[in-house]
Amino acid sequence: MTIFFAILFSVSTLVFAAGLAMKIAQYARTPAPLKIPTTPAPLTKGGVALRLGREALLFESLFRGNKPLWLFAFVFHLGLAVVLIRHARYFETQVGPLVALVQPLAQPAGLAMVAGLALLLVRRLVVERVRYVTGPSDILMLVLLLGIGVSGMLMKCVVHTDIVAVKAFFTGLMGFELRPLPADPLLGLHLLLVCLLMIIFPFSKLLHAPGLFFSPTRNQTDNPREVRHLAPWAARLEEKG
Known part of the structure; x- marks a missing residue:
C-alpha cells in the first residue's frame, strides 16, 4: 500500500502540475480579437483587477x-478553502500560523463542503431545466468530490486514522524517502479519490478558476471609444501590411 500510493501520488502530482501549466498556457495563447467586456464594466485596469478579485x-x-446557486x-468553496489550508499541515514539518488559525474550523468547514x-x-x-443540460461528467464530478468529502469527514468524526503516520508518509515523500502509510481501507479510498481528482482536474470543467482570469468578458476595460482594441496577431498583420 505504501509503495502503491507513493507511486500514485508522484504520478498524479506530475499530471496535475503539467496539465495545469499546459491549460494556462493554452488560455494565455487564445486570441481575444474583440472588445467584449460584460457591462457595466470598469474603465480602468485597477477597476478590472478589483472586479476579478470580487468575482x-x-x-x-x-x-x-x-442567489440560491450562489449560496x-x-x-x-468556502468549506473547501478551509479544508485545503488545513491539509497543508500534512506537508509541513511545523504547523504554520495560517493552518493553526483555521484548525478549529476543520469540522464545520468539512460539513459545509459536503452540504454545499x-x-x-x-x-x-431536481431542477428540470438544469437536469436537461446536465451531462454524466457533471454528476460524476460532484459524486467524486462528495466521495472525498464524506470519506474525509468519516475519518475525522467516526473512524479515526493515524494522522501522525500519514504526515510522516507525505513529508517523507517530499524528501524522496519512503515511510509506511497506515493500512486503513477508508484512508486508502480517500487518497485514491484525491489522486483521481488530481489527474482529471486539469482536463475537466473544474478548471474554471484560472480560466476566469483569461476571460475577455471579465479582464477587459470598457474603453472601446477611447482606445482601439487590437489583438497581438492583428497588430503583426497590420505592421506587415
Whole structure:
C-alpha cells in the first residue's frame, strides 16, 4: 500500500502540475480579437483587477444572477478553502500560523463542503431545466468530490486514522524517502479519490478558476471609444501590411 500510493501520488502530482501549466498556457495563447467586456464594466485596469478579485472570491456575477446557486457554491468553496489550508499541515514539518488559525474550523468547514456539494447535486437532479443540460461528467464530478468529502469527514468524526503516520508518509515523500502509510481501507479510498481528482482536474470543467482570469468578458476595460482594441496577431498583420 505504501509503495502503491507513493507511486500514485508522484504520478498524479506530475499530471496535475503539467496539465495545469499546459491549460494556462493554452488560455494565455487564445486570441481575444474583440472588445467584449460584460457591462457595466470598469474603465480602468485597477477597476478590472478589483472586479476579478470580487468575482474570484465572492462570485459576484453568480450572486446577481442566481442567489440560491450562489449560496450553494459559496458554502462549498468556502468549506473547501478551509479544508485545503488545513491539509497543508500534512506537508509541513511545523504547523504554520495560517493552518493553526483555521484548525478549529476543520469540522464545520468539512460539513459545509459536503452540504454545499450535496445541494449542488440535488439541484442538478431536481431542477428540470438544469437536469436537461446536465451531462454524466457533471454528476460524476460532484459524486467524486462528495466521495472525498464524506470519506474525509468519516475519518475525522467516526473512524479515526493515524494522522501522525500519514504526515510522516507525505513529508517523507517530499524528501524522496519512503515511510509506511497506515493500512486503513477508508484512508486508502480517500487518497485514491484525491489522486483521481488530481489527474482529471486539469482536463475537466473544474478548471474554471484560472480560466476566469483569461476571460475577455471579465479582464477587459470598457474603453472601446477611447482606445482601439487590437489583438497581438492583428497588430503583426497590420505592421506587415
